[in-house]
Amino acid sequence: MNIEVKVGDITIEPVGAIVNAANSSLLGGGGVDGAIHRTAGPQLLAECRKIGGCPTGSACITKAYKLPADYVIHTVGPIWHGGSLDEAGQLRSCYDECLKLADQYGLKSIAFPAISCGVYGYPHAAAVAIAVNAVKTFLTQCSEEIKIIFVCYKPEMADLYRKQLNLK
Numbered sequence: 766m767n768i769e770v771k772v773g774d775i776t777i778e779p780v781g782a783i784v785n786a787a788n789s790s791l792l793g794g795g796g797v798d799g800a801i802h803r804t805a806g807p808q809l810l811a812e813c814r815k816i817g818g819c820p821t822g823s824a825c826i827t828k829a830y831k832l833p834a835d836y837v838i839h840t841v842g843p844i845w846h847g848g849s850l851d852e853a854g855q856l857r858s859c860y861d862e863c864l865k866l867a868d869q870y871g872l873k874s875i876a877f878p879a880i881s882c883g884v885y886g887y888p889h890a891a892a893v894a895i896a897v898n899a900v901k902t903f904l905t906q907c908s909e910e911i912k913i914i915f916v917c918y919k920p921e922m923a924d925l926y927r928k929q930l931n932l933k
């Protein structure tokens with residue numbers, strides 16, 4: 766499987782697209798969203814403003830401006846409310862929609878942060894299981910070679926991905 770797990774800052778990844786864990790306004794925020802907008806520069810916010818928003822579970826693509834990636838795929842993860850509001854379905858949809866865009870744009874690599882695992886409060890192990898399942902399903906169905914990188918800010922999160930992927 767063409768899947769890698771890394772600890773670090775997603776904004777330095779020179780990939781086809783980095784995924785942004787955005788909010789539905791697409792107008793920036795804290796966490797990985799703040800880091801991406803800070804590094805990309807104000808043109809990213811201007812392009813996001815034109816898009817006008819993105820519903821939870823959906824994704825949209827922009828240029829990456831000063832980032833080393835070619836594109837940013839913005840997706841809006843669910844806020845965790847205890848699990849009865851289809852948070853799992855919405856999180857799965859985030860991964861599926863991002864991967865669909867990567868495929869449509871013919872990207873060779875895509876880097877994901879742990880969507881919804883910061884201020885949105887999704888339980889980490891459950892979120893990691895959804896991320897890994899979505900990516901594995903995509904890779905078995907996809908005809909093109911595409912590399913998937915899970916970039917984790919914290920080593921504990923990387924351990925969860927490695928465990929889910931049966932990597933050492």
Ligand code: AR6
Pocket residue numbers: 773774775776786787788793794795796797798799800842878879880881882883884885886916917918919922
């Ligand atoms: N590189 C990789 N991962 C990161 C980075 C980074 N530079 N910075 C943080 N993380 P969060 P969410 C990890 O809160 O839960 C924003 O304000 C972080 O440790 O960024 O989906 C948006 O505007 C965590 O594991 O996203 C929304 O309002 C993961 O990225 C809201 O937060 C996601 O944490 C979205 O919340």
